[in-house]
Amino acid sequence: MSGFSARSDFSRTPNPLAEALSRHRARGLPLLDLTESNPTRAGLPAPEEALLAPPGACGYTPEALGLPSARGALAAHLTARGAAVAPEHLVLTASTSEAYGWLFKLLCEPGDNVLVPAPSYPLFEHLARLEGVEVKPYRLPRAHGFGLDVDEVEAARDARTRAVLVVNPGNPTGHYLHEGELAALADACARHGLALVSDEVFSDYAWDAEPARVATVAGRALPALTFALSGLSKVAGLPGLKLGWMHVGGPASLRDEALARLEWLTDTYLPVGTPVQLALPALLTQHVPRFQAAVLERVRGNRRRLFQARPADATWDVVPAHGGWSAVLRIPREPGEEATCLALLDAGVLVQPGFFYDFGGGAFLVLSLLPQPEVFAAAVDVLARVLSPSAG
Ligand SMILES: Cc1ncc(COP(=O)(O)O)c(C=O)c1O
Known part of the structure; x- marks a missing residue:
């Protein structure tokens, strides 16, 4: 056609x-x-609907990475949950799906590829394809409880691989990354110059206590450029509010370059609405x-x-x-x-x-x-x- x-x-x-x-x-x-x-x-x-019409909701202060008040509240929320993160390393998005789109633009040339877990939620292929990026699956072996096997990641990698995506815990497999898996993966990413993208939308929903579980890669001293993604869809059960976020971490020079580029990228779209950003502090504490x-x-x-x-x-x-x-x-x-x-x-x-x-x-x-x-x-x-x- x-x-x-x-x-x-x-x-x-x-x-x-x-x-x-x-x-x-x-x-x-x-x-x-x-x-x-x-x-x-x-x-x-559901939250009180009044929370969603905060004073100033019709105002407009273009801030490419998100309003400082919203990023500050989010940093405090994540820090209270055990990830010591700074507001300046957080980027607000209109959804986790959109964050993927930005990361593919940030990291990949058309024709490059990213490694995605299999089995997993069927989201990545479409998001990547729309950016001209290919996905290459790496298997999560059933024998390993659908946990990550870094040898599978290494086997899937080629010269055009730019990033490894992990879903933590897996959707629908419900397996959390363990410390040993993360250490091996971060090391492989650093060795091959790949970014590590961790989708943590379900991370707050652990059913039991597991030793060595990794709840988030945010705020960790990892040797590779890392992005931890989540959003209100799952954290607050409010997909219609259209607010996601990513935390950028890893070696300071890579992290700062990624943030500077993301600021340009997000400034081009400015996709996050004012009302939800103003409502975020109260949503996080009350709802x-x-x-x-x-x-x-x-x-x-x-x-x-x-x-x-x-x-x-x-x-x-x-x-x-x-x-x-x-x-x-x-x-x-x-x-x-x-x-x-x-x-x-x-x-x-x-x-x-x-x-x-x-x-x-x-x-x-x-x-x-x-x-x-x-x-x-x-x-x-x-x-x-x-x-x-x-x-x-
Ligand atoms: C693992 C995973 N990541 C991301 C998303 C999409 O989240 P959002 O609504 O923030 O785009 C979903 C939606 O179900 C999901 O299961």
């Missing part, structure tokens, strides 16, 4: 599961949705603790319910994990992911197949742990019945 860029030519053909879902909905059939991960639709605490406590109670409760629904002789397992908003099930290879999702949809339950997340090496289903407890409980009872060997 003439007149359009190749990079905007995304496939719009629905897959068989999406088609079956449209038919299911068109027939008005009931559905228990275990793919629901929109925090504003799960009966979780975030309440929201996060409710989410943790929800996901822990739903996960417990999932284990209760699993019969002792089940042919499926809940994959061990330590945090986040999802659960991963390992299911028999036959009839496989798509057929199982279609059978579940027939029974009125929607889940995601592992191939959406590039699992490989077996068959998997992914469930959101965010739905209301009644919905979740009813859905996992159906799931256990459909997955039972005698169901067929």
Whole structure:
């Protein structure tokens, strides 16, 4: 087709599961949705709306990296959580997704590549492609609990690699980086001149205490240029407010050069709204603790319910994990992911197949742990019945 860029030519053909879902909905059939991960639709605490109309909300003070008051409040919040960060090393963005776009512009020439974990949330390929950047997967071995194996990273790297992306904890695998994994990765990045980009949107949602867990790379003395990304979508359950951030760290000369360049880049767009920046201090102190406590109670409760629904002789397992908003099930290879999702949809339950997340090496289903407890409980009872060997 003439007149359009190749990079905007995304496939719009629905897959068989999406088609079956449209038919299911068109027939008005009931559905228990275990793919629901929109925090504003799960009966979780919302902030007082007055917080979102702070005095001065209609003012305009263009600040490329974000308003100093917002960056200061964010630095205080992150520092209280154990990462000693300075406001001048924080950059506000309109979302974590946008932060990736800026980093790809900052770090890559068209045709360069970044290494991305597999399995992982399918976000990076589109974001990278829109910047003319390629993604090269590195495997998170299941034998290692889907943890990072630096040999896999080294094997995926080539002369055009510019950065390694990690998702900490993994989405949907729920594995946190451990100190040893981070040390090996930061060392490899420093040796090869690569940036380390750590997506920490779920980092506040640890289900248990794990020794040697890395909650964030922000504020650490690492030998490579590092970027720690997060935002209000997951930290506060408010994706609609459009506020994300990144912390820039690593050797001072690299860090300062990155910040100076990012300032130019962000000044070109100035994408972050004034009201949300002014509201940020109050959101962080008044809303975030309440929201996060409710989410943790929800996901822990739903996960417990999932284990209760699993019969002792089940042919499926809940994959061990330590945090986040999802659960991963390992299911028999036959009839496989798509057929199982279609059978579940027939029974009125929607889940995601592992191939959406590039699992490989077996068959998997992914469930959101965010739905209301009644919905979740009813859905996992159906799931256990459909997955039972005698169901067929
Ligand atoms: C791992 C991960 N990173 C980033 C995002 C996107 O966050 P944002 O809404 O801030 O763009 C998501 C969204 O689900 C995610 O799962």
